[in-house]
Amino acid sequence: MRSETIISAVGKADVLAEVGCDHAKLTELALERGLCGRAVVSDISAKCLEKAEKTLRRFGARVTYVVFDGVPPEAERADVILICGMGGNVMSGILSRYRGEARLVLSPQGRADLVRRALADNGYAIDRDECFEADGKFYDLIAAGKGAFSPDPMQAEFGTFWQKPTDALVKRLTVRLNKLRGGGERTAEEAERIAEVLKWRTDRT
Numbered sequence: 001m002r003s004e005t006i007i008s009a010v011g012k013a014d015v016l017a018e019v020g021c022d023h024a025k026l027t028e029l030a031l032e033r034g035l036c037g038r039a040v041v042s043d044i045s046a047k048c049l050e051k052a053e054k055t056l057r058r059f060g061a062r063v064t065y066v067v068f069d070g071v072p073p074e075a076e077r078a079d080v081i082l083i084c085g086m087g088g089n090v091m092s093g094i095l096s097r098y099r100g101e102a103r104l105v106l107s108p109q110g111r112a113d114l115v116r117r118a119l120a121d122n123g124y125a126i127d128r129d130e131c132f133e134a135d136g137k138f139y140d141l142i143a144a145g146k147g148a149f150s151p152d153p154m155q156a157e158f159g160t161f162w163q164k165p166t167d168a169l170v171k172r173l174t175v176r177l178n179k180l181r182g183g184g185e186r187t188a189e190e191a192e193r194i195a196e197v198l199k200w201r202t203d204r205t
């Protein structure tokens with residue numbers, strides 16, 4: 001399940017913040033599992049926050065609700081911030097405005113390259129970066145803490161650890177490669193880069 005993979009990167013937190021929580025199912029799972037003592041859930045949409053309140057009502061005063069664009073001031077004390085399920089362009093904008101030092105657990109919907117670059121620009125180093133498959137869809141999971149990091153173009157596009165591609169990355173890129181075959185010059189360049197990643201496939205059987 002998507003939520004299980006994302007939550008596996010949270011570890012333990014006194015305070016967990018979820019930005020762009022919508023129905024807050026990820027925070028619910030973290031609270032249920034005892035991964036955090038308190039939670040701050042926020043969303044740019046008041047309607048989404050109402051959904052979160054319904055999901056998390058049973059956790060009472062352990063949860064703070066905030067309508068906010070980006071990381072709210074209430075998340076200042078968070079050890080871990082989850083930002084998942086929004087586009088990489090929106091997420092990179094949020095990251096570029098964030099001035100704190102919490103561990104970040106991110107799962108962008110597309111344009112993960114922008115997220116990796118925004119992390120590096122904001123003094124974050126990625127320590128987990130994997131493509132995974134859940135319910136027939138591919139997702140990226142990126143976790144980072146404060147540190148120096150400068151992704152090269154291949155790392156930005158395919159993931160920090162692209163030379164150890166996960167099964168899901170191999171599958172995702174093989175599908176993409178098959179679509180690109182027979183395309184024009186621009187797609188041929190992307191196909192070449194993908195072929196480079198697939199070359200690093202190791203036989204794990």
Ligand SMILES: C[S@@+](CC[C@H](N)C(=O)[O-])C[C@H]1O[C@@H](n2cnc3c(N)ncnc32)[C@H](O)[C@@H]1O
Pocket residue numbers: 019020021022023024025026042043044045048068069070071083084085086090094
């Ligand atoms: C698809 S939902 C993801 C819900 C949940 N985080 C998950 O991954 O299961 C994306 C949410 O991000 C919120 N959002 C979009 N831009 C935002 C921003 N700049 N600041 C805060 N929330 C934002 C949307 O309102 C929406 O509720």
